[in-house]
Amino acid sequence: MSSEVTTTPATLHGCLLGESRGQSVLFVPRQSYIATMKKLVDDGYEMCVDLTAVDFLTHNARNLPEGVAPERFEVVVNLLSLSKRERLRVRVQISESDPRIDSLFDLYPGTEAMEREVFDMFGISFTGHPDLTRILMPEDWQGHPLRKDYAQGRIPVQFKGAAS
Amino acid sequence: MTPRESDAVISAAAGTNEGNQELRSRSELTAKEVMREVGAVLRMSEADAALLAEVEADPGEDQTMIINMGPQHPSTHGVLRLMLELKGETVLRCKPIIGYLHTGMEKTGESLTFMQGGTNVTRMDYLSPLNSELVFSMATEKLLGIDGDIPERAVWIRMLLSELNRMSSHLLFMATNGMDIGAVSMMLYGWREREIVLRFFQKVTGLRMNHNFIRPGGVAADLPAGWRDDVMSILDMLPDRLGEYDVLMTNQPIWRERLQGVGVITQAEAIALGATGPILRSTGLAWDLRRDMPYMHYDQLEFDVIVGSYGDAFDRYAIRLNEIRESMRIVRQILDRVPSGDYRIQDKKVTPPPRARIDESMEALIHHFKIFTEGFKVPEGEVYVAIESPRGEVGCYIASDGSPTPYRMHVRAPSFVNVQALPHMMRGGLVADAVAVISSVDPVLGEVDR
Numbered sequence: 001m002s003s004e005v006t007t008t009p010a011t012l013h014g015c016l017l018g019e020s021r022g023q024s025v026l027f028v029p030r031q032s033y034i035a036t037m038k039k040l041v042d043d044g045y046e047m048c049v050d051l052t053a054v055d056f057l058t059h060n061a062r063n064l065p066e067g068v069a070p071e072r073f074e075v076v077v078n079l080l081s082l083s084k085r086e087r088l089r090v091r092v093q094i095s096e097s098d099p100r101i102d103s104l105f106d107l108y109p110g111t112e113a114m115e116r117e118v119f120d121m122f123g124i125s126f127t128g129h130p131d132l133t134r135i136l137m138p139e140d141w142q143g144h145p146l147r148k149d150y151a152q153g154r155i156p157v158q159f160k161g162a163a164s
Numbered sequence: 165m166t167p168r169e170s171d172a173v174i175s176a177a178a179g180t181n182e183g184n185q186e187l188r189s190r191s192e193l194t195a196k197e198v199m200r201e202v203g204a205v206l207r208m209s210e211a212d213a214a215l216l217a218e219v220e221a222d223p224g225e226d227q228t229m230i231i232n233m234g235p236q237h238p239s240t241h242g243v244l245r246l247m248l249e250l251k252g253e254t255v256l257r258c259k260p261i262i263g264y265l266h267t268g269m270e271k272t273g274e275s276l277t278f279m280q281g282g283t284n285v286t287r288m289d290y291l292s293p294l295n296s297e298l299v300f301s302m303a304t305e306k307l308l309g310i311d312g313d314i315p316e317r318a319v320w321i322r323m324l325l326s327e328l329n330r331m332s333s334h335l336l337f338m339a340t341n342g343m344d345i346g347a348v349s350m351m352l353y354g355w356r357e358r359e360i361v362l363r364f365f366q367k368v369t370g371l372r373m374n375h376n377f378i379r380p381g382g383v384a385a386d387l388p389a390g391w392r393d394d395v396m397s398i399l400d401m402l403p404d405r406l407g408e409y410d411v412l413m414t415n416q417p418i419w420r421e422r423l424q425g426v427g428v429i430t431q432a433e434a435i436a437l438g439a440t441g442p443i444l445r446s447t448g449l450a451w452d453l454r455r456d457m458p459y460m461h462y463d464q465l466e467f468d469v470i471v472g473s474y475g476d477a478f479d480r481y482a483i484r485l486n487e488i489r490e491s492m493r494i495v496r497q498i499l500d501r502v503p504s505g506d507y508r509i510q511d512k513k514v515t516p517p518p519r520a521r522i523d524e525s526m527e528a529l530i531h532h533f534k535i536f537t538e539g540f541k542v543p544e545g546e547v548y549v550a551i552e553s554p555r556g557e558v559g560c561y562i563a564s565d566g567s568p569t570p571y572r573m574h575v576r577a578p579s580f581v582n583v584q585a586l587p588h589m590m591r592g593g594l595v596a597d598a599v600a601v602i603s604s605v606d607p608v609l610g611e612v613d614r
Contacts, residue, residue: 021306021547046435049550050559050576059565063544076561078548078576082435082449085456089548110438113584121270133185136263136613145271146572152271 009065013039018065025089027068033092034102037077041107045079045088048108052076053094053118057148072096073124077104077111094124103129121146187230187247187259227251233598235264241340241602242609246586253594258587262580265613273573277539278304281573282376285560288575289611290373291336294329294365295553296575296611297378298322302459303549303560304380307542308514315506318382319460324395324498325368325378326551327491331402332361333554334484334491337606338409341481344603345422347413357405364394381515382508395499399492406488414482423478427589427601430475437588438581441556442487443605446472446479453552465497477589477597477604484606487554513540539568548576555579555606577614579607 010017013036016027028036054074056062064070073094080087094101103126104111115126116135123144126132134141143150234245243264249257273284285300286293305311339354362372367388369375377384413419429439431447444451452469454462470486472479508515516535517528544566550559556578565571582605589601 020545021309023547025546047438049438049440049557049581050548050561050574052561052574052576054546054563054572056571059571062565076546076548078559078561082451082456087457087548087550108438109436110581110584113580117580134263135185136266138263139185145268152275 009067016065016067020089023087023089025091027065028090028092030092030094030101034104034107037090037104037107040079040088040090044081044083045086046082047080048077048104048111048114049080050076050078051104051111051114051118053122053124053146055122055146055148068093073099073122075101075118075124099124100127101125102127105129120144123147185261185263187249187257187261189230189249228256235261241607244583244602244607244609244612246598246602248590248595248598250595253596255590255593255595255598258590258598260583260586262583262609262612265609267613269614270572270574273570275569277568278380278542278570279535279539279568281570282379283374285573285575286374286376287610288577288614289553289555289558289579289608291608292329292333292554293374294325294378295551295558297376298326299549299551299553299558299560300562300573300575301378301380302551303547303562304542306547306549307545307562307564308380308540309543310381310509310511310514313509313511314382315509316503317505318507318509320498320502321383321387321507322378323460323462324495324502325365325383327494327498328361328364328395328398330554331398331488331491331495332358332365334488335361337484337554341603341606342413344599345419347419350409350412353405353408353412357402360398360401364391364398367391367394379508381511382506384508386507387502392499395495399495402488402492406485409485414485420478422597422600423476423481423604425474425476425478426593426597427477427480427604428475429585429589433588434475434585437585439556439585440578441552441554441582442480442483443556443582443585445470445483447475448473453550453557457550459549459551461501464501465494467494477600480604480606484554541566541568542570550576553578555608555611556582575611575614577611579605579609579611580614583607583612 012026015036018025018027054076055072056070056074057072060070062070071093073096075092075094077090078087079090092101101124103115105128113135115129116132118124119126119132120134120137121144133139137145228249228251230247230249232245233248235243245261245264247259247261248255269284269288273281276284281300282297285296289296302311305314335354335358339351342350342354365375366372368391369377429443429447431449434444434447448471450469450471455469467490470483470490472483516532521528522532542564544564546563548559548561550557557576558578559576561574561576562570563572586601586605590598593601
């Protein structure tokens with residue numbers, strides 16, 4: 001992402017506006033996440049098409065624009081403006097010690113299942129989510145499979161209800 | 165963790181349910197929670213939401229019943245489980261419970277090289293595998309920076325296959341939708357027509373489904389001799405058959421009674437819920453990525469975006485039927501334009517040497533071996549690419565750390581998001597209509613659960 005390093009850092013709503021392969025990326029601090037998203041809704045980004053996360057445990061030294069401190073987790077939100085026919089990606093850094101972020105449910109109800117999936121797979125909890133339960137894994141599953149330190153193929157298969 | 169954890173322990177002891185994931189009875193919920201759930205919930209004013217919650221004015225526990233539909237129900241299209249709260253025959257609340265087909269494909273994707281990734285994503289939306297492969301390949305190409313260098317022939321072949329796949333997917337919808345509503349003979353016709361398209365895929369890719377044919381850099385092989393005739397025979401056969409569907413279903417009073425006004429969703433709801441594809445278009449919004457954010461060469465083609473006006477199950481049926489016709493129109497235009505030339509990029513980094521070269525050159529053999537064992541390195545970066553699949557926007561988000569495998573590969577599955585619209589569409593409807601509503605959303609559970 002060397003292309004993200006520009007000479008004059010562009011900003012949008014006080015957040016760093018970067019670019020990755022020609023796509024706009026907005027780096028939003030966790031504190032101003034909801035406030036910024038509200039402004040983006042007013043800007044005409046009517047639809048939140050995707051919300052996911054990345055665990056950068058083994059790749060922490062990634063390229064980020066100056067002023068954005070890398071954290072272990074990153075929540076990635078893809079917004080779409082139907083009227084302007086534009087996309088914008090929002091990336092939020094989430095620390096390992098406090099994996100928590102506000103829920104977008106009140107702004108984009110469609111993120112309900114996506115946030116549950118991120119909670120299920122990464123163990124990031126969403127404050128204000130109406131029903132933060134596991135969605136893909138069984139309710140009593142231990143661990144969060146898409147974390148990089150989740151031992152892949154080295155854990156005993158967990159069966160529901162079986163004596164362990 | 166949650167205050168409900170104790171409930172989970174109790175229900176786990178009972179042994180038959182999923183605890184917290186389930187639809188809970190009203191007595192366990194606060195009024196606000198019920199409101200959120202029944203609205204599940206939309207950008208509407210508090211007053212509107214309150215009105216919604218009052219429609220059935222908390223009928224009381226003894227008048228309602230929570231039942232399971234699925235995961236083994238034939239009309240849930242796989243293993244979708246719905247918990248319905250019923251009052252008599254009316255559905256008051258509904259909660260889709262998913263995950264029964266979860267196989268950790270996004271995790272698997274992290275250990276497969278970009279070369280192998282196609283075999284993984286193609287199994288997500290198994291009814292339109294070529295579209296999944298296409299979006300994965302396009303994302304990889306964008307990361308590699310070769311998205312502008314794909315040979316023309318490869319691009320047109322991709323478009324041809326993508327449109328044919330849209331037809332086969334919608335034909336299957338015609339079949340399953342017919343069966344769900346009770347037009348059982350329709351199931352045979354839909355499968356029959358789809359099979360003809362799949363036979364063409366088999367000729368081209370070697371497989372009926374899960375092709376892994378569209379790969380980063382182009383397509384796996386050139387089209388076989390006589391492909392034009394095969395496509396033409398599909399195009400000649402279909403219009404009459406689609407006409408028969410019209411006679412059998414579209415104009416038939418029973419069919420219309422079963423679908424019209426069933427599972428209505430408004431435009432604002434669809435946008436708020438992130439629903440795309442035929443669901444969004446059924447509300448009257450002409451949004452199709454092929455036209456509105458064109459990729460490949462769709463901007464050079466002439467086609468219409470089909471929209472509905474009522475947002476009901478009938479509109480969604482009619483949209484899909486007519487999208488088959490539009491896809492046929494597109495395929496006809498593609499037939500005239502497929503140029504000759506390479507079918508994959510001549511970039512030594514991405515493309516293995518041709519089979520014949522391996523016999524005569526040691527270097528070619530090594531090169532071939534390296535590409536297939538180690539894969540090619542993709543520069544660090546992250547990218548999101550989206551295209552229009554038969555079910556809506558299918559997107560692929562890849563974060564690369566510079567190695568031959570994606571650091572994180574996420575597929576934005578349209579069905580996963582669209583399934584959230586079910587509680588809205590079902591609210592206040594009859595149980596019998598629930599089947600029609602699920603069918604009209606056309607979820608593919610392989611993609612929902614990934």
